[in-house]
Amino acid sequence: MSPFFYCLLLVPLLGLSAGAVGEPLHEPLKPLPAAPEQNPLRVELGRQLFNEPRLSVNNSLSCASCHQLKNGGADDKAFSIGFNGQPVTINTPSVFNASLNFRHFWNGRADTLETQVHTVVQSPSEMGSNWEYVVQTLSADPAYHRAFANAYPDGVTQLNVQNALATYERTLLSANSRFDQYLKGNTDILTTEEKYGYQRFKDYGCITCHQGVNIGGNIFQKFGVMGDYFKTRGNPTETDLGRYLVTKDEEDRNVFKVPSLRNVAVTAPYFHDGSAKTLEDAVDVMFTFQLGRVPSADDKGLIILFLKTLTGEWEGKPL
Numbered sequence: 001m002s003p004f005f006y007c008l009l010l011v012p013l014l015g016l017s018a019g020a021v022g023e024p025l026h027e028p029l030k031p032l033p034a035a036p037e038q039n040p041l042r043v044e045l046g047r048q049l050f051n052e053p054r055l056s057v058n059n060s061l062s063c064a065s066c067h068q069l070k071n072g073g074a075d076d077k078a079f080s081i082g083f084n085g086q087p088v089t090i091n092t093p094s095v096f097n098a099s100l101n102f103r104h105f106w107n108g109r110a111d112t113l114e115t116q117v118h119t120v121v122q123s124p125s126e127m128g129s130n131w132e133y134v135v136q137t138l139s140a141d142p143a144y145h146r147a148f149a150n151a152y153p154d155g156v157t158q159l160n161v162q163n164a165l166a167t168y169e170r171t172l173l174s175a176n177s178r179f180d181q182y183l184k185g186n187t188d189i190l191t192t193e194e195k196y197g198y199q200r201f202k203d204y205g206c207i208t209c210h211q212g213v214n215i216g217g218n219i220f221q222k223f224g225v226m227g228d229y230f231k232t233r234g235n236p237t238e239t240d241l242g243r244y245l246v247t248k249d250e251e252d253r254n255v256f257k258v259p260s261l262r263n264v265a266v267t268a269p270y271f272h273d274g275s276a277k278t279l280e281d282a283v284d285v286m287f288t289f290q291l292g293r294v295p296s297a298d299d300k301g302l303i304i305l306f307l308k309t310l311t312g313e314w315e316g317k318p319l
Helices: 003-014 040-050 113-122 131-139 142-151 158-169 178-183 192-203 229-233 279-291 297-310
Strands: 220-222 255-257
Touching: 040 142, 040 158, 113 131, 113 158, 131 142, 131 158, 142 158, 178 192, 178 297, 192 297, 229 279, 279 297
Parallel strands: none
Antiparallel strands: 220 255
């Protein structure tokens, strides 16, 4: 009997199908919370600003240009194209569930969504703009002038633009993934193979870093715990330094915020350098350089099946 089928026979013994529908399971991972109540005027204003190319200096780029909600809130390129037509130097992370991350950007240099917005607007490789230009442009538009006046007592200001965008982003939660439904007690929603993939995800130690409600996004970790990823990959870049660029602490060299695995099946390519083109490639790299283990082909396949259950919905449709 192959290890795969032997493992499947063990699933009932592991208790993976226990729990009644509607009864939350006692698991280390938790389902997404409901989106918090927000001022609807600010949410709508933020939605418009998210799709507004006039936030960039040459009116060519909006937040939605790189954070494509139909593509899992990320980009399908290794490096998104900035306002000047040149690729940026780091992979675009998903905007979905970003409000649940403890820091923002791969190196964690922003501690709030408002700060993240501030940084992107002024980035010389992303929007290349400045707040004087943005506030002046939006103030001159009668529709925006009215919308800001309705949403904020002091109208169009830098802080209000940042807040409106952050308020909208806080509504971008990709709820109702099949795995979330499983965690809430609908154990029949996952196949036996997917349940066993979740068990192997825990057994191999993936859950050590990919944890919490966002299945990541709440700790920093060195990229290359069990081997020198960057030496193997070659062609080092400044962005490979990760958190070191923020702290200048040698211990933070090649350290990054652990990304969320939510919607991971629809947000390729992967890692800060966009080097993993497929989910299978990404899992291989994680086993080699983070875990220092070689999984069986069956175990790897089961884990990938589990990861595909993490895809949530947006506006009632699967991402």
